[in-house]
Amino acid sequence: MAEPRSESAGAGRYTLLKAVVASTVGTTIEWYDFFLYGTAAGLVFPKVFFPTSDPFSALLFSFGTFGVAFLARPLGAVIFGVFEAAGFRLGSSGVPSQLVQMLPYLVVVISLTLVAVRRELRVRERARAAAA
Secondary structure, eight states, X not given: OOOOOOHHHHHHHHHHXXXXXXXXXXXXXXXXXXXXXXXXXXXXXXXXXXXTSOHHHHHHHHHHHHHHHHXXXXXXXXXXXXXXXXXXXXXXXXXXXXXXXXXXXXXXXXXXXXXXXXXXXXXXXXXXXXXX
């Protein structure tokens, strides 16, 4: 004998539909963002960020940054997924403060990376000028 359909089954279906629509919209926006970033990496970034390099190297550097960003997405999901799971176990109050405490270290790492890249570009530019 079939059980009568309850009101909660309709509410569960509506919740599932909302989750599917929200996930689809979020994924669409994310992929559109990467499409724009990839287009800019090919057309704009080589001239703006690597003006002293030859065009082919500038394009490779530009697409290299795009590739790093593309590969960092799943890595970030793994790392912050662990924090999210810890938040569910430990309570959500401690996890956001841990992430905020990590921000200065991330800023230092990003800054040092940019300084090293800029220094390397200057060394290459001087070597190119000395060879000419």
